[in-house]
Amino acid sequence: MKLASLKEGRDGRLVVVSRDLQQACHAEGIAPTLQAALDHWDECERALRALYQRLNRGECNMAFAFAPGSCAAPLPRAYQWADGSAYVSHIELVRKARGADMPPAFWTDPLMYQGMSDGFLGPCDDIALANESWGIDFEGEVAVITGDVPMGITAEQAHPHIRLLMLVNDVSLRNLIPAELAKGFGFFQSKPATACSPVAVTPDELGTYWHHGRVHHRLRVLLNHQLFGEPEAGVDMTFGFDQLIAHASLSRRLGAGTIIGSGTVSNRDEHSGACCIAERRTRELLNTGAASTPFMRFGDRVRMEMFDEQGQSIFGAIDQQLVPYRGPAT
CATH class of the missing domain: 3.90.850.10 (Fumarylacetoacetase-like, C-terminal domain)
Incomplete structure (x- = not known):
């Protein structure tokens, strides 16, 4: 699974990124930030992985082009x-x-x-x-x-x-x-x-x-x-x-x-x-x-x-x- 944070506020906005780094999808409804996901990893990991799999299969309707320049750490x-x-x-x-x-x-x-x-x-x-x-x-x-x-x-x-x-x-x-x-x-x-x-x-x-x-x-x-x-x-x-x-x-x-x-x-x-x-x-x-x-x-x-x-x-x-x-x- 690949995760990134888009520049938004102090803590970024969590997105799941495709294996080839071409597409991304917001982690809406799972965790707003990576820190939130880490704080509740046992609850969030399975949902994030499911989204990652859908994204890699081209089944994420809300996917968008991943741009590293838009990323925070x-x-x-x-x-x-x-x-x-x-x-x-x-x-x-x-x-x-x-x-x-x-x-x-x-x-x-x-x-x-x-x-x-x-x-x-x-x-x-x-x-x-x-x-x-x-x-x-x-x-x-x-x-x-x-x-x-x-x-x-x-x-x-x-x-x-x-x-x-x-x-x-x-x-x-x-x-x-x-x-x-x-x-x-x-x-x-x-x-x-x-x-x-x-x-x-x-x-x-x-x-x-x-x-x-x-x-x-x-x-x-x-x-x-x-x-x-x-x-x-x-x-x-x-x-x-x-x-x-x-x-x-x-x-x-x-x-x-x-x-x-x-x-x-x-x-x-x-x-x-x-x-x-x-x-x-x-x-x-x-x-x-x-x-x-x-x-x-x-x-x-x-x-x-x-x-x-x-x-x-x-x-x-x-x-x-x-x-x-x-x-x-x-």
Whole structure:
């Protein structure tokens, strides 16, 4: 099943989207928003799936053309956004470039931070930021949306609580990060709004490409229409989403609509490219002694998309342009 939220009010308007992403139908009478559906998943899921099946068979009389540009994030605002760093080889690479040792615990205990959840960007919304000198970077990730998760759940118990999957662009301001982390209190200014794919899908849509809490498809990232990277999301993911959920719920319950990110998708094989500029710059530094790829500049466009074995887009594309922020003075 594929679900999206059209731009309407603060929480969007829930629609069911066809498997080929061509048609959509309002979820009238089932749930007004995705959050409402998640809050009452046991009651809503069967009706949403029935509508999805009718839509795919061409039997939805109220179907209309699906337009990603009309979409908000599947959850325009969420109760919680916790982003992990499940690709530990990515962390190892970055630390190696600056001569820092890798703590052994990083391989057994996930890193995670709590990010901005009160306003996600839609898939085609501009990235509006005030200053290029902040070191603006994209990060292509996979994320899950959970139902209610009890405190203290194990990884083995986590799978039934995963409701949906989607892609995210977790924007980072690289030149602001060092000073923030040096304070010992985590990210804040260096992590602005995150964008989400047009569509969130139930795990069964991925078939055998979803197993062990990992998505086994390549995430294609384009920068200014040129291929930047296409790593396989399941290959070097040290911690599956089941483990990330268990980590997040150790000392707290997770409410329905919690979003948990994978961290930047990354492969050890450098021929797969990268899903963020920082990783490419790190490889350049290690290989040549200098980082040559610049961070994003105003006018740059980034596109992220994942395809199935038939070449069909699974989640639709995140397609964003970096523009100057014209709001209040910073």
